[in-house]
Amino acid sequence: MTVPLDTALSYQCFLSDRVRAAKPSEVRKVFRAAQRPGMISFANGAPYLGGLPFDRLAEDAQRILQSRAAEAFQYGASDGVPELRAHIVDIMRLEGIEADAADAVVTAGSQQALDIAARITINPGDVVFAEGPSYAGGMAVFTSYEAEIVHVPSDADGLIPAELERLSAEVRAAGKTAKGLYTIPNFQNPGGVNLSVERRGEVGRICRDQGLLIFEDNPYGLLGFEGQTLPAIQPQFPDITFYFGSFSKMFAPGLRLGWVLPPAAFRGELVKASETAQLNPSVFTQLLMSAYLDDPAWRDTLDTYRALYREKYQTLVETLSAVMPAGTAWNAPTGGFYLWITLPEGLDAEQLVYECIERGAVYVPGTAFYTDGQGRNKMRMSFCLPTLEQIRQGAAIIGEVFREALASR
């Protein structure tokens, strides 16, 4: 049997079912456009890096290369460097998590942590609940293992516990396996909502009672505009919770480091999965991250960012108030990276984004954050990376496109 690969059709026979099951998405085009030179991007969930002490990081890198190169440039432990894990434990304590350094598992970003957690738990056809809307990349991990995402309706206090309970019963009644809940409880992506403290307990109890795992994804927890934090879900439900942390938003994405604190019973399989996926995270970048955290000044740097992000958020909202068509609404996040916008009747964010790109500004259409086709009248704007001036210019472009679209209807 000869299999020519010169047509798109014939190579399909080599693709795995999990790839063939994946839904096509428009959102990659949007992110590609965000990379164009001169584009004002509200698309990427990228942090501002201007205030980081790169001189000090260069000194740290030099010291590591002078004194510990044979360790830093060699293979390392699959679960991470002990000194970085010790820092991770200190960071998690800020949100009420008590753990040992031996419990955490360092990964190449929290995205990889999500991937290996899904890999060891998800079977094709399993249902994973998620806020509606939710992080596209997180849901993509679960769907890449052929899970079905079921969105749980949310309000200003986060996902609604009674809805989770109802949907969980429905899923079981339909003969499906409800495997877990994927939740971003703090400054949620893209909704910007916090799951209220009271609901954290309720949601956790429902998950325990219904036999659901909790995938608690928390990249933004330390990024409250006022430095406020909320208690993690994990401490109340440690035996069913995978807690995910990231250095990408509170520090920088460039070292590709994150972590997961799994239920103790799953740790062995999780580390094995991480080893199969990439042997170990870079020892060099782990030592560099650890050196950065050795100086408590990192918390002052984070304070600077919080204040800056609040200012950017306020500038974005002020500009939008002036330029967007009447009837546009948005939430009022108290931290994090994202503004979540609802458009007036008749405007389609997915359709209009290409005209915005044409004129030099880009956001993410709301459809990217649902797996069921919702969100055409929604959009996410990330306000952390662009400058204040770019925010004003970019929002003005978007406002113009939307006003014109409304006028021409």
Added chain:
Amino acid sequence: MTVPLDTALSYQCFLSDRVRAAKPSEVRKVFRAAQRPGMISFANGAPYLGGLPFDRLAEDAQRILQSRAAEAFQYGASDGVPELRAHIVDIMRLEGIEADAADAVVTAGSQQALDIAARITINPGDVVFAEGPSYAGGMAVFTSYEAEIVHVPSDADGLIPAELERLSAEVRAAGKTAKGLYTIPNFQNPGGVNLSVERRGEVGRICRDQGLLIFEDNPYGLLGFEGQTLPAIQPQFPDITFYFGSFSKMFAPGLRLGWVLPPAAFRGELVKASETAQLNPSVFTQLLMSAYLDDPAWRDTLDTYRALYREKYQTLVETLSAVMPAGTAWNAPTGGFYLWITLPEGLDAEQLVYECIERGAVYVPGTAFYTDGQGRNKMRMSFCLPTLEQIRQGAAIIGEVFREALASR
């Protein structure tokens, strides 16, 4: 339904089928033992790093942090930094591969490249052929996606084409899907064998005729003791070959960088899978790797390593000749990292490794390199990392244990 997780048994219900299907392996214990202080390890496939120009790398790191920090510490393209991909193209050309920088995909080590290639191609139950013996970590990737590994008998010229053809027919006759061939054509791990140039063509033609993908894993190709290289399989069969390259053996594993050159038709899905798995490889480490390769002196450094590895190999073989029981045999690799040893009748490498560990030296039992239980009378010794003195001492320990075991039978 309440699911208590306080017993190992109950948490099993949350594990995915792919985890439950995995076979337990002894080999993790061996690698853990290799980490003990003072242990002489022939276990890890770890390169010698003593000759790397760490001062220069520190300068490179400083320059990147001074002039390109906002790029180096931000998110980046899922398929890698263009300048590193340009270097990769130059490196691949050394083995006869003609590609554009836009074709290669950078990953967090070639292990991750294997993982995403398997992810987009393997369905549960698919058969993947592999040399017998083969790299444990590579086979673990395929089995983690529930592929079945079928070993193809090999001789001194690598895997035997007629055997591949016969087994492929057998697998199809049994109603199974034969998906691909996983091969390490150069200085094979662990066999140390090269697939002969003639057989490269034969093997490729069989794969094309039988509808098999080729997973060509080549971390050792530039590590011939005399600097000799062999032409890659990829150029003859670009439409069915995933070619995997690694910086971990020719430079260092610490930056966690490798790459894959996929068939053009698969590139889009491959990049998407990489993005889902970890968004992007570290831009900082990619720029550092690229800066290292900017200076052609890296090839002189590699020459130094080759000469050193040959000396270590010769020292190991000389020592083993003196200390191992009569009837022990080994191959004669012309490059790479590994000596592959066959023990005299009645000796069990898996059983005896624990006594060797007790006395301070460790190797990998042959069973790790087969998925079908073969290899109890085989073992792999990596000779690149230990010093000449450690090689003599460690081999003496192993010889003593084996002689005693034979005497006590």
